[in-house]
Amino acid sequence: MPRQQPPAPRSATRPVRRRSYDQFCAAARALDSVGDRWTLLIVRELLAGPRRYTDLHADLPGVSTDVLASRLKDMEQGGLAVRRKLPPPAAASVYELTGRGRDLLPVLAALADWGAPALAERRPTDAVRAHWFALPLLRALAGVGRRGVLEVRLDEGVFHLRTGRPSAEARSDAALDGTVSDAVSDAVYGDGPADRPDARITLDAELCLRLGRGVVTFAEAVGEGLIQVSGESPLATELRGG
Template sequence: MTGKRWYDDACGMALGLNLVGDRWALHVVRELLLGPKRFADLRGDLPGISSNVLAQRLDELEERVIVRRRRLPPPASAWVYELTEWGAELEPVIVHLGRWAVRSPAFGRESRLSCTSVVLSMRTMFRPEAAAGLDLRVGFRLEELQVLGRITEGSLDVGPVDALAAPEHGGPAAVVTTTPEVLAGILYDGVALDEALESGAATLEGDRAALVRYAECFWLPEPAAPTADDPAER
């Protein structure tokens, strides 16, 4: 690849870092895991990245056959970026990296969380044993993204949908409208659902018990225990 200084190492891990180890590269891949996005959408979902750096990462990922650029047909006629089939194979890498990293004692959620991130977190932190025998549908309206989570016999399928019907019109048992940060708090931090609803941070259509049961199927693992030689212990 032109213009890049790569690790001189034949290990596959080193090659992987050569391909997606640049700053923001995996963030871009993460944001494309749920489907194509325009440049402006990626820029909005990654507020810490400059337009120049985003353009550079996209060019590099396209050169490396991880991302491709295509034009949507009329009436949209917009240019979008999407993962190649090979690029999409990075999802389990990102999921496992996330599951490993949240065990860090330094893990916190003070920063912004994207809609894609909270959807992927559900795929990452799902507990099949907690969903045994469960058949449940819950919808989420997260900013511009509409998501449906389906739990069936201990398995989870969660991702974007074109539209969510209200529960009373044949939609999922419950539909929640909120932000990614508030939803993460409900799923993982024990944030009281009633408190979120009363404050207006979230609104709920349908069966409250269905949402509570859905949230019980997700967890955060315990932080990694520090060793005796850990500076934090001194």
């Protein structure tokens, strides 16, 4: 008897939703697109680059398959994400953010900054993924001028991020000029080790949060031995304060 395949997530094949606040206000229009539960957290995951549905479901504990499929469909219809098929031998579909979706990074960063005081205590029921600490760390590294790939090692796991990224305005200007480079279109951060990192740092999650809140600067943490920087690249030199 042939092996039965697991059921695929239910497709949200319904017309484009018309639900709206119906207010001529930029904030209301934005919430029309991203105000539903889970949408911004899906954006957070897709800022790490193209993800398969199963990967998204694994890194969004608590979301149902139906809700995840529905939100992804809404994001496609709203121009925030696209779905594409990977070339052989992968033969898998992935979701990735559009330029408009990637422009939500400062929105998420500001939201994370506002919510940071609520992380004073980790609850026993709290899930955690290492790359969730990328947002506060990106804020602490905003002044780093060198572009490069930085691998970050925490007790919770390993992730990597890209430093020296241009602003949303610079990316928009580059797109209009037709000069968008691979570095500009790369994912902001990613789960797991980097293939060829320009530098590596080791620190703890609590320090990531303190860095994001501005309680301590990156340079101060390096100087106090709270962050270990390894590598011989210009990026590693800058991170060490050289």
